[in-house]
Amino acid sequence: MTTPPLISSQRFLDRQVVLHKARAFKVFIVRTLDLELRGRRYRILLDGHHNLAAAKLIGAEPTWRGPPPKIQRIQRRMPPADFARQMINNLTDSDWYYVDTGEVVDELLAAEKAP
Template sequence: MAETAPLISSQRFLDPAKVADKAARFRVFIVRVAELELRGARYRVLVDGHHNLAAARAAGIEPTWRGPPAKWERIRRATAPAEFERFLINNLTDSDWYFVETGEIVDELLPFEA
């Protein structure tokens, strides 16, 4: 069995009230990821569903993993691979890229210094 690529994100902010509400009410937690290569390594990028993932973990339920939204895929396909890679590395949400399981920064994905 092939090893799963590590899950990474650039969004750390989670609204605790939203997570608690979803954990109490939901039974299905959709989390959207895209598996791709960045700077020569494979990663699963958490594209959408940060709150759903946290709520699923709080509820003790395995999330439902899905691929990225159609719009995200259209943009990826319409963009040259090197340009898309630069876009992902340099356009962060609220954090440098980090491993979701440990919270550690992915040093290999830190933006290059100018």
């Protein structure tokens, strides 16, 4: 089974934080969630943007982990379609984009409205 494309809606990275982590850390925890959005499976980068950038900077493999307990609780309490809609609409500082290329995920540009 192939890994879904990694996407994020956070583009901001503090260069000083990345450099500090690259020098100081040995383990780079990155939290993701695999989820189907509008008929396609994605791996959503939930937390660890600076850790991922630091790991890439020094050529280290990050430690991939699933979603934190808070996200798991929210996901369990909501119907799948509602949770997917919330994730699509939950933007940090940019539209959803592919982490590897920086290209915007066109299929996720429009906000999802509740039925």
